[in-house]
Amino acid sequence: MGVTAQSVWDNCLDFIKDNIQPQAYKTWFEPIIAVKLTDNALSIQVPSKFFYEWLEEHYVKILKVSLTKELGETAKLVYIIKMENTYGNKQPFTEKIPSSNRSSVKSQDVDIPFNNKSPELRNPFVIPGIRNVKIESQLNPNYSFENFLEGDSNRLARSAGLAVSAKPGGTSFNPLLVFGGVGLGKTHLAHAIGVDIKDKYPEKTVLYISAEKFTQQYIDAVKKNNRNDFIHFYQIIDVLIIDDVQFFSGKTGTQDVFFHIFNHLHQNGKQVILTSDKAPVDMQDIEQRLLSRFKWGLSAELQTPDFETRVSILKNKLYRDGVEMPEDIIEYVAKNIKTNVRELEGAIISLIAQSSFNKKEITIDLARVIVEKFVKNTKREVSIDYIQKVVSDYFQMDVDTLQSKTRKRHIVQARQLAMFFAKKFTKASLASIGSQIGKRDHATVLHACKTVDNLSSTDKQFRKYVEDISKKLSV
Structure with a gap:
């Protein structure tokens, strides 16, 4: 059998797999499809533009080495970017991009204009009757990147968050969707990105809102017959952060209005950040056209932190609170509370409180009592x-x-x-x-x-x- 695109790519993958971390391989190489091989040029299909940019930025050397090994010095790599269009026909929108020559890919999409009868913007965050066009960001400054510790479980999401805060709307991580279980730091990371953007770009309008509150505002706007004002308010935001977007499940009106707001922001280079307790593929009762938007950027999972990360989180918490604690006690807490950062910090706070209120020394026995309460009170999540x-x-x-x-x-x-x-x-x-x-x-x-x-x-x-x-x- 002759040399095919698949056989060349399989050999490249064998080489790449041996030289990078398994998680990175799974995230960045498994989704790639070998398409064709012509004149020493291998065409590979990648799921989105951010994917192509990430490969070019982080893996261009290893790609070059592996391809040169297979096809010699004249080897070329051609990217085909598959994007879903919005017209219901099944043809993929693709664009070939030579490795040496970046070109931007525009999505085929239309924005539906809304006639704004009233030029005055009604801010849903302001009590009716009080004129105030200044938009408060609703961010919590205590949630910062400094106290969002990096570990294997969150590295991709945290790095993408930092990239977005350095260049909001200017990266391919748009939207950035952060997903994961309860208490792993989704809300913390979303706020941290917003806080960092406000520091770097004070002139930008940043807004954090829960999906539940967004839905409530939309219902109120429909009742008061000012849906257009609601849409226009959200269309002037530079960085929109929506927490717990799975709350939109089954709410067709809210999904519809968010779809138009999202399109407007995305096309105008504004940044959208979303959090969810599940990946787009697992979301029930969310319209397909909205799910396809969620997949345009990067979906990054926050996983349960490993033991080393849990120890670091506890030490960082104690350091910020100016409290010293014996190493063996920190390790005991980290070993026994595994699934949830919120519980981890809660256990340490309880330990400090118990010892200061009851004038007791912090001992392993005291730690055992506190940890048992935490583990008992929370439904144990099995692995x-x-x-x-x-x-x-x-x-x-x-x-x-x-x-x-x-x-x-x-x-x-x-x-x-x-x-x-x-x-x-x-x-x-x-x-x-x-x-x-x-x-x-x-x-x-x-x-x-x-x-x-x-x-x-x-x-x-x-x-x-x-x-x-x-x-x-x-x-």
Whole structure:
């Protein structure tokens, strides 16, 4: 068989995989598709413009080395950027970009103009009747980059946040969507970006608002018949930060108005920052055209911090509060509170309060009492590894068998149950669950969950499996 685009790209990937971090490989190289090979030029398709820019900025050397190894000194790399257009036809909007020559890609989109009957802007943040055009940013200055500590779990999101705050609207991270479970720092990071932008660009209008409040304002605007004023108010914002955007689920009017606001801001080079408790692919009841907008920029996940990061977070908190604490106690707290930064800091605050109010010395015993309260009061989130172990033990197989590619019915069912419980008991995205259970994609996980639901309602034996494993995981 001759040399093909796929075989050349596979060889490049083997080389790249050996030379970069696994997480970076997964994020930046797995989504690339080899398209064609002509005259020593390999064409690869990337999902968006920011993707192409990130590759060019961070991985151009390794790409060049790997391609030169395969095709010789005259090797060229051509990027094809696939963007979804908005006209309902399925043709992708692509543009070829030679590695040496950057050119900008415009999305094919239309903005729907709104006739503004009243030139006076009504600010939804101001009490009616009081004229005030100055827009307060609603930011919390305590949430800054200084106290948002970097670790493996948040590096991509934090770096993208810093890039956005250095050049709002001027990077391809637009929108920047930060997603992750409860208490991992989504709101903190969103505020930190806004605070940093206000410091660097005092003239820019920055606004932070929760999706819930945005929806409430929109409902009020419709009631008072000033929907256009509402839209125009949001269209003059330079940096719009919307927290918990999953709240828009099922609210078609709010989604529609946000779609037009988003288009206007995006086309005018304004920055949009969104947070959500799930990845776009996992969002239910959000219109497709809006989800495709969310995917234009960067979706960055905040994951559970590892032990070292948890220790750093605690030390930073103690340092900011001017409190000293023995190393073994800090490590004990970090070892036992794993899933949530908010709980981690809460435990340390309780420990300091207990010791100062009761004039007690901070000891391991005191730490144990506090930590037990925290772990007891919060519903324990089980890990995907633990779920796989419980399911494997239940079916008397090892985890490697569960994750294997085999299509034997009983193993497939065990794997589907592991995926189902991972979705039920963890905050992980479907993509993340799939990658941890045998390197499957999010569609496989979705199919697994539906299969388990269907079998539970039709198959008595299968229902017993679900109930038994449920009990083991809920203990």
